[in-house]
Amino acid sequence: xxxxxxxxxxxxxxxxxxxxxxxxxxxxxxxxxxxxxxxxxxxxxxxxxxxxxxxxxxxxxxxxxxxxxxxxxxxxxxxxxxxxxxxxxxxxxxxxxxxxxxxxxxxxxxxxxxxxxxxxxxxxxxxxxxxxxxxxxxxxxxxxxxxxxxxxxxxxxxxxxxxxxxxxxxxxxxxxxxxxxxxxxxxxxxxxxxxxxxxxxxxxxxxxxxxxxxxxxxxxxxxxxxxxxxxxxxxxxxxxxxxxxxxxxxxxxxxxxxxxxxxxxxxxxxxxxxxxxxxxxxxxxxxxxxxxxxxxxxxxxxxxxxxxxxxxxxxxxxxxxxxxxxxxxxxxxxxxxxxxxxxxxxxxxxxxxxxxxxxxxxxxxxxxxxxxxxxxxxxxxxxxxxxxxxxxxxxxxxxxxxxxxxxxxxxxxxxxxxxxxxxxxxxxxxxxxxxxxxxxxxxxxxxxxxxxxxxxxxxxxxxxxxxxxxxxxxxxxxxxxxxxxxxxxxxxxxxxxxxxxxxxxxxxxxxxxxxxxxxxxxxxxxxxxxxxxxxxxxxxxxxxxxxxxxxxxxxxxxxxxxxxxxxxxxxxxxxxxxxxxxxxxxxxxxxxxxxx
Numbered sequence: 001x002x003x004x005x006x007x008x009x010x011x012x013x014x015x016x017x018x019x020x021x022x023x024x025x026x027x028x029x030x031x032x033x034x035x036x037x038x039x040x041x042x043x044x045x046x047x048x049x050x051x052x053x054x055x056x057x058x059x060x061x062x063x064x065x066x067x068x069x070x071x072x073x074x075x076x077x078x079x080x081x082x083x084x085x086x087x088x089x090x091x092x093x094x095x096x097x098x099x100x101x102x103x104x105x106x107x108x109x110x111x112x113x114x115x116x117x118x119x120x121x122x123x124x125x126x127x128x129x130x131x132x133x134x135x136x137x138x139x140x141x142x143x144x145x146x147x148x149x150x151x152x153x154x155x156x157x158x159x160x161x162x163x164x165x166x167x168x169x170x171x172x173x174x175x176x177x178x179x180x181x182x183x184x185x186x187x188x189x190x191x192x193x194x195x196x197x198x199x200x201x202x203x204x205x206x207x208x209x210x211x212x213x214x215x216x217x218x219x220x221x222x223x224x225x226x227x228x229x230x231x232x233x234x235x236x237x238x239x240x241x242x243x244x245x246x247x248x249x250x251x252x253x254x255x256x257x258x259x260x261x262x263x264x265x266x267x268x269x270x271x272x273x274x275x276x277x278x279x280x281x282x283x284x285x286x287x288x289x290x291x292x293x294x295x296x297x298x299x300x301x302x303x304x305x306x307x308x309x310x311x312x313x314x315x316x317x318x319x320x321x322x323x324x325x326x327x328x329x330x331x332x333x334x335x336x337x338x339x340x341x342x343x344x345x346x347x348x349x350x351x352x353x354x355x356x357x358x359x360x361x362x363x364x365x366x367x368x369x370x371x372x373x374x375x376x377x378x379x380x381x382x383x384x385x386x387x388x389x390x391x392x393x394x395x396x397x398x399x400x401x402x403x404x405x406x407x408x409x410x411x412x413x414x415x416x417x418x419x420x421x422x423x424x425x426x427x428x429x430x431x432x433x434x435x436x437x438x439x440x441x442x443x444x445x446x447x448x449x450x451x452x453x454x455x456x457x458x459x460x461x462x463x464x465x466x467x468x469x470x471x472x473x474x475x476x477x478x479x480x481x482x483x484x485x486x487x488x489x490x491x492x493x494x495x496x497x498x499x500x501x502x503x504x505x506x507x508x509x510x511x512x513x514x515x516x517x518x519x520x521x522x523x524x525x526x527x528x529x530x531x532x533x534x535x536x537x538x539x540x541x542x543x544x545x546x547x548x549x550x551x552x553x554x555x556x557x558x559x560x561x562x563x564x565x566x567x568x569x570x571x572x573x574x575x576x577x578x579x580x581x582x583x584x585x586x587x588x589x590x591x592x593x594x595x596x
Contacts, residue, residue, distance in 0.1 A: 006255040007182045008076045008213065009129075010093050012121060013103035014111035014469065018133040022103065022165040022174075023061070023077060029171045030063040030075065032243050060199075060211055060257050062241040067179050075178060076213075076241075076257035078198075094120055095273070095286075096198045096213035096257060099127040099182030101174065102155075106132050106140035106162075110148040110436070112410045112471035118153055127182050130155050131174060136164040144437065152436055185215070185255030188286075192278035193217035193225065195252075196286050200270050206238070208264040209246070212276060213257045215286060219276070220251035225262070226279040229271045233279045234262035267319065294326050294342025295403065295474070296349055296453060297386040299367035299496075300356070301338030307362065308337045314360035315339055318352065325352055330387070332495050335365065340387060346453055368499050371449050374401040374477055388498035391484040394535045401477040403449040406431075409460060410442045411468040418463045419443055426451035427502060446475055448502075485539075487513055488531040489521065503534070510540035518542040 011019045063075045078093040094100065100121045104110055121128055130153075132145045146157035161177055163170030188194055199211040212219065219225070219239050226233045240248040241258035252258045264270060275286045302311045312329075319325050326342040343349040349369060356362045372386045376398045385391050407428070411419050416433070420443070423430055428447030435441050452472065460468040485506050487497035497517075501509050510532025517530045521544050532540040555563050 003187070003253075003255040004184050005071060006074045006076070006185055007099065007178050008078075008097045008185060008255065008257060009099040009101060009178055009182050010078045010097045010121075010126075011101045011103060012094070012117040013133075014105070014108075014113040014117075017103045017105040017108070017111070017114070018165045019103055022101070022131070022133065022163070025165045025168055025171050026075075026077065026175065027061065027063065027244070029168075029175065030065045032061065032063045060242055060259075061244045062257065063243070065175055065179075068176060073179055074256070075175075078257070093198055094124045094126060096196055097124075097126060098185055099129065099178065101131050101178075102128050102153075103131050103133050104145050104149065104160075106135045106142050106145050107137050109141070109145050109440075110152045110410075112408050112442075112469040115152065115408065115442075116471040116473070128155065129174070129177050129181055130160040131170075132160050132162050133165055135162050136167045136169065148437060187254045188216040188283075190216050190283040192281040192283050193219060193223075193276065194283045194286060195219055195276040197227070197270055197272065197274045197276055199272065200267055202267060203261075206261045208267055208270055209259050209261050210264070210270055210276075211257075211259055212252065214252045214254055216254055216283065217278070218251050218253045219260060224279040225260075225276050226282055227270065227274050227276060228282065228285050229274040230269060232269060234264060237261045237263065272324075294324070294344060295449065296343045296345055296369050296371060298341055298343070298349060298369040299330060299332065299335070299338055299387075300327075300341050300353070301332065301335040301365050301367075303363040303365055305336040310360075311339070311356075311362055311364065314356055314362055315341075317360070318355060322352070324348065332367075332389075335367075335496050342386070346457075367496060369453050370500055371403050371453070373403075373482060373500060375399075376401070385500070388484055388500050389495055391500060394483070399479050400482040402480045402482055404446055404475045404478050405449050405452065405472040406475040407445050407447055407452065407470060407472040408442060409445070409468060409470045410436065410440055411460070411464045412440055415464045415468065416441055416443070419460070419468070422456075422459055422463060423447065426456060427504075448478075448480065449474075450500075450502075483534045485510055486533045487517065488529075488533055489517070490528050491531075506532070506534055507539045514540045514542040518544055523547055 011023060013019045060076065060078045063077065064072055065075050066072050076097075078096060102114070102118055102121070104114060118128070130149055132142055132149075134140055135142055142162060146160060149155045149160055150157050161170055161173050163174060165171075193214070194216040195212045195214045197210050197212055200208050203209050219236065221236050221238055223236050224233055225236055238248060238261045239250075239252050239258060240246055241252075241256070246259060249258065252260075260276075275283075277283045300311070300315075302308055315327055319327065324344050325348070327339045329337065330340040331337045341349075341352070343352060346369070349366075353364065353366055356364055370386060370388065372384050375383045375385050375392060377383065377392060377396050378398050380398075383390075383392065407423075409419060409423075420430060423443070423445050426447050428445045428451070431444045431446060433441050433443050457470060460470055481503045482500050483503050483506055485499050485501050486493045487510075488494070497513055499509070514530045514532050521528060521530065523544055524546060527546045528544040530542045530544065531538045555566065
C-alpha cells in the first residue's frame with residue numbers, strides 16, 4: 001500500500017485505564033476480528049496478562065479501515081504495557097510509530113505513568129491524540145479530566161475525544177482522528193532497506209520471529225539482510241503481519257509493520273532496537289538503539305535439588321520468549337545449584353518466577369533481590385557487584401556507589417505528610433511538590449533503587465487507601481555507606497541470607513532475620529548462636545536453647561557438691577559437642593525465611 005494510506009500508532013496510558021479494551025474495540029470495528037471470534041483482552045495472549053489485567057508484552061496488529069472519505073487505510077497498532085518495569089518496551093514500540101493515543105480514565109484522571117508515557121511519546125516527536133475513556137461510569141468526571149489534560153500535560157482539552165471502549169462510544173471518532181491527525185510515514189531516502197526490530201518471540205518451527213517496522217525500501221523473502229549491531233547476515237524466509245494472528249504477505253514496504261523470519265536460531269542473535277538493512281548495500285543505523293540492562297538480580301533455585309536440570313531447560317525456554325531476562329549459573333552452600341537472574345524490575349521478576357511455576361511446573365525458591373553496586377577498591381579498580389557473595393572485604397573497599405531513581409508519586413492532598421515520612425524512611429530526598437488539582441499533589445523525589453524493591457509500591461497503596469500511584473526513572477549512581485550483612489549460625493556464615501544493606505539499616509534487618517531464623521532452626525543437643533555480622537562486628541544475636549537432660553535426677557539428697565560435679569561434667573560434654581557438632585538447617589527453614 002502507498003505510504004499516504006498507512007498510519008502507525010500506539011496506545012499509551014497508565015495501568016488499567018483501558019488500553020487493551022480499546023484495542024479490542026478497534027479490531028472489532030475495523031472488521032479485523034469477526035464478532036464470533038471476539039473475546040475480552042484479545043491481544044493479551046498470556047494467562048498471567050488476563051488474570052492480572054496487565055499487558056506484559058507489546059502486541060502489533062494490522063487493521064484495514066474504510067474511512068468516511070471512501071478511501072481504505074492500513075492502520076498499524078502496537079498495544080504497549082503500562083507498567084514502569086516495561087518502559088523500555090514502550091519506548092521501542094513508540095519509535096516504530098508516528099502517533100499515539102493517550103488514554104486518560106475519566107474517573108481517575110491523569111496518573112503517574114500517564115505523565116511518564118506522555119514524555120516518552122514527546123521525546124519521539126509523535127502526534128498525540130488524547131482520549132478520555134470510561135465516560136459511561138457513574139462516577140466519571142469529564143470536566144476534571146479535561147482540566148488535568150490542560151494543567152498537567154499542557155494538551156488543549158478541546159482536542160480530546162470522549163469515549164467508552166466498553167460500550168463502543170466514540171470508536172469511529174478515534175479512527176477518523178487517527179487518519180486526520182497522525183502523519184503518514186515518510187521514507188528516510190537512504191539507498192537501501194532500513195527496518196527497526198522492536199520485538200521478537202520464539203516459534204518452535206520457524207525459529208526467532210522478529211517484529212519489524214520498515215522505514216525505507218522493502219522487505220521480502222529471499223533477500224539477504226544484515227543486523228547492524230550484531231553484524232550477522234541472514235536470508236529472509238518469510239514476511240507478514242498480524243491480525244492478531246500472523247498471516248503471510250508478499251513483501252513489507254516503507255511505513256508498514258509486521259514480522260520476518262530468517263534462519264535465526266536464538267533470540268540472543270537479535271538485539272531489540274537493532275537496524276535491519278540490505279547486506280550488500282548497508283544503510284546507516286536508525287536512532288534509538290539502546291542495550292537493555294537488567295537492574296534487579298535474584299538467585300533462583302529448585303526446591304528439590306534433583307530438579308536442577310529441568311530448571312535449566314525451563315529457564316532456557318523462557319529466555320527464548322523474553323529477551324530482557326538474563327541468567328547465569330551459580331551455586332550456594334545452603335541451596336545447591338541454581339541461577340543468578342537479572343530482571344528489568346520487580347514486576348518483571350515476579351512475572352518470570354510465576355511463569356516458571358505455571359508454564360514449566362517448577363518448584364522454585366528465590367533469594368533476596370539485590371541491585372548492581374559499583375565498588376571502587378583501594379587500588380583504584382572498579383568492580384560491579386550484583387551478588388552479596390562477591391562483595392570484597394571491607395578493608396579493600398574505598399567507596400560503594402548504589403543506583404538511584406527519580407520517583408514521581410501522585411497522591412491525594414490529605415496523605416502528603418505520610419508519603420513524605422515514607423520517602424524519608426526509604427532514605428529518599430524530596431525534590432519538590434507540585435499541586436495537580438484541588439485534590440491531588442505530585443511529589444518528585446530521588447531515592448535508592450534498593451529501597452523501593454520490596455514493599456514500596458504496596459506501602460504507597462496502603463497509605464493512600466489505593467489512590468496513590470508511582471512511576472520512576474533511573475538517575476545514575478551515588479556514593480553510599482553500604483555494607484555486607486552476614487548471618488552466622490554457630491559461627492558458620494550462611495550465604496543464602498547474606499545481603500548488601502545501608503549501615504543505618506543493617507542492625508534492624510539483622511534483628512529481623514535472626515528472630516526469624518530462631519523460629520525455624522530446630523533445637524540441638526547444644527546451644528546454637530544466631531548472629532548478624534558486618535565484617536567482624538556482631539550487630540544482632542538470638543540463641544536457640546539446647547535440649548537438657550536432667551543428669552541430677554539420680555541424686556537423692558547428699559551433698560550439693562555431688563550435683564555440681566555432675567552438672568560440670570555435662571557442661572564439658574556440651575562444650576565438646578558444640579566444638580565438633582554441625583547445625584543441620586533443614587531446607588524448609590531456608591524456604592520459610594526467604595519467603596518472609
